Amino acid sequence: MAEEPSRTSEFEAALAELERIVARLDREELSLDEALEMFETGVSHLRTASRLLDDARGVVEELIEDASGELATVDFDLPVGEAADGDGGD
Amino acid sequence: MTADREAGSTGESAETQISLFGSPPEDGAASTPAGRAAGAEDGTPAAPTWGAAAKSEPAPHAALEPAGPPGSSRESPVSVSALNAAARRILEESFPSLWVVGEVANWRRVSSGHCYFSLRDEDAQIACVLWRRDARRLPTDPEEGMEVLGFGEVSLYEARGSYQLIVRKLEARGEGLWRLAFERLKRKLAAEGLLEEARKRPLPRVPLRVGVVTSRTGAALRDVITVVRRRAPWTELLVSDCRVQGEEAAGEIVRALDRLVRDGRVEVIVVTRGGGSVEDLWCFNEEAVARAVAACPVPVISAVGHEIDVTITDLVADVRAPTPSAAGELVVPDARVLRADLRKLGDRLVSGLRQRTVRGEERARRAADRLLGGMDRRLERLAGRLEGLGGRLDALSPLGTLRRGYAVPLAGDGRVLRHLEDFRQGDRFRLRVVDGRVACAVEGTEAMTEEETGG
Numbered sequence: 001m002a003e004e005p006s007r008t009s010e011f012e013a014a015l016a017e018l019e020r021i022v023a024r025l026d027r028e029e030l031s032l033d034e035a036l037e038m039f040e041t042g043v044s045h046l047r048t049a050s051r052l053l054d055d056a057r058g059v060v061e062e063l064i065e066d067a068s069g070e071l072a073t074v075d076f077d078l079p080v081g082e083a084a085d086g087d088g089g090d
Numbered sequence: 091m092t093a094d095r096e097a098g099s100t101g102e103s104a105e106t107q108i109s110l111f112g113s114p115p116e117d118g119a120a121s122t123p124a125g126r127a128a129g130a131e132d133g134t135p136a137a138p139t140w141g142a143a144a145k146s147e148p149a150p151h152a153a154l155e156p157a158g159p160p161g162s163s164r165e166s167p168v169s170v171s172a173l174n175a176a177a178r179r180i181l182e183e184s185f186p187s188l189w190v191v192g193e194v195a196n197w198r199r200v201s202s203g204h205c206y207f208s209l210r211d212e213d214a215q216i217a218c219v220l221w222r223r224d225a226r227r228l229p230t231d232p233e234e235g236m237e238v239l240g241f242g243e244v245s246l247y248e249a250r251g252s253y254q255l256i257v258r259k260l261e262a263r264g265e266g267l268w269r270l271a272f273e274r275l276k277r278k279l280a281a282e283g284l285l286e287e288a289r290k291r292p293l294p295r296v297p298l299r300v301g302v303v304t305s306r307t308g309a310a311l312r313d314v315i316t317v318v319r320r321r322a323p324w325t326e327l328l329v330s331d332c333r334v335q336g337e338e339a340a341g342e343i344v345r346a347l348d349r350l351v352r353d354g355r356v357e358v359i360v361v362t363r364g365g366g367s368v369e370d371l372w373c374f375n376e377e378a379v380a381r382a383v384a385a386c387p388v389p390v391i392s393a394v395g396h397e398i399d400v401t402i403t404d405l406v407a408d409v410r411a412p413t414p415s416a417a418g419e420l421v422v423p424d425a426r427v428l429r430a431d432l433r434k435l436g437d438r439l440v441s442g443l444r445q446r447t448v449r450g451e452e453r454a455r456r457a458a459d460r461l462l463g464g465m466d467r468r469l470e471r472l473a474g475r476l477e478g479l480g481g482r483l484d485a486l487s488p489l490g491t492l493r494r495g496y497a498v499p500l501a502g503d504g505r506v507l508r509h510l511e512d513f514r515q516g517d518r519f520r521l522r523v524v525d526g527r528v529a530c531a532v533e534g535t536e537a538m539t540e541e542e543t544g545g
Binding site: 011012015018019021022024025026033034035036038039042043046049050052053054055058059060061062063064065071073076 | 329
């Protein structure tokens with residue numbers, strides 16, 4: 001469980017780094033050497049961000065709690081029949 | 091009561107009095123002068139209506155006692171208790187449940203939870219009681235002088251002999267009481283600073299796991315799932331089920347939020363339900379829900395009801411969405427936009443790199459132009475064909491060029507050494523290769539012909 005949020009922060013961090021690098025490349029005077037290294041880092045961040053999106057499972061699960069307060073995650077299937085009634089109520 | 095009473099109304103008669111203390115018939119529809127003055131319109135069709143017994147029929151009830159009924163003489167007085175009990179019975183049996191309009195006066199909610207007050211107009215008033223069970227459903231206490239509608243039964247409090255209305259439902263005109271409760275809670279939370287813009291947290295740009303607090307069977311959940319799947323199919327949704335209307339709803343919403351908080355995996359939570367009446371949506375105006383949302387450690391998007399319905403939960407949440415679908419749109423980015431953004435960043439990496447290397451000292455610029463010119467064109471062609479990211483970006487990279495075996499000679503100050511004239515015997519320089527730098531020294535130089543350089 002604990003690694004999951006870090007996956008998102010990894011994504012956000014990669015994106016933020018990438019933007020920082022692009023901004024530096026735009027603004028700062030860099031030697032070719034430095035520019036190349038920044039480029040290389042940027043590409044690696046880009047690849048990280050892209051991979052994180054491709055890896056996520058995109059499932060729908062339900063978080064339930066038993067009588068003792070233990071949490072559990074179970075598959076959730078949208079109850080199509082009920083929802084399709086579309087009473088709009090809740 | 092009975093046809094007898096109707097008959098009795100034409101004049102004082104012992105018979106009328108007597109019947110009050112006898113066993114009242116169960117089938118008789120009541121009729122009183124007061125009753126005709128009011129209209130009972132509430133949905134209790136089975137209740138007897140006033141005046142229904144006006145057509146006199148032979149009295150079916152117990153015969154009068156020839157010896158003289160209680161209270162008919164000094165010798166047979168009725169007790170106060172008996173009188174009040176009888177009067178109460180007459181009142182209760184005579185009036186169906188009814189709506190009464192009046193202004194609230196002297197409202198008191200006692201520690202037991204019961205509420206005591208009066209309803210009055212210019213000329214009259216009636217004592218009212220609202221028992222705890224019914225008082226619990228009030229969104230808030232009415233204000234003094236507020237015009238309200240009370241629905242309930244006429245009765246008599248025997249211990250005091252006071253005539254009263256036992257109110258089951260109390261409503262202000264329109265949405266008055268709900269509006270009042272809303273404004274009161276809003277003021278209270280505002281005073282604590284819970285509604286301030288400064289408290290609103292930014293939503294994560296690309297949450298990979300989203301919590302949804304709503305009814306697992308509701309249309310709102312279906313809408314959120316549909317939109318999130320369409321926009322950001324990688325997103326994992328974690329549903330925390332709760333009722334979203336009724337008396338238990340507020341507690342369940344708080345617990346559903348708490349489950350997600352304890353679980354700790356989601357980065358943002360959508361609290362939602364579809365449209366409904368003010369009463370249906372009321373749980374989202376309850377203080378406990380507002381406080382749970384305010385205390386939530388991750389940002390909360392609230393989408394309750396339709397566009398026009400604004401709840402306290404909406405005000406406390408970090409972001410309010412007008413509908414459940416809109417919440418889906420707000421909570422995740424559109425995949426196409428996100429991937430386009432990533433692609434744009436990739437393009438800017440390439441162009442940024444090119445600009446950095448061509449700016450600066452004129453000589454270095456010219457040198458870089460010539461060195462990188464061919465590579466640039468190649469990069470642009472590749473960029474034009476670029477559809478995805480990841481591995482394909484390698485092709486864009488000057489590092490890719492280096493990887494294919496090209497090297498860039500650099501002077502000590504980082505200038506690119508392009509021309510023969512840049513190299514003098516014995517000069518030291520570096521070669522940038524794909525995975526590092528090589529220290530070099532010039533041993534000798536040799537010019538090439540036009541043919542060899544490819545013109």
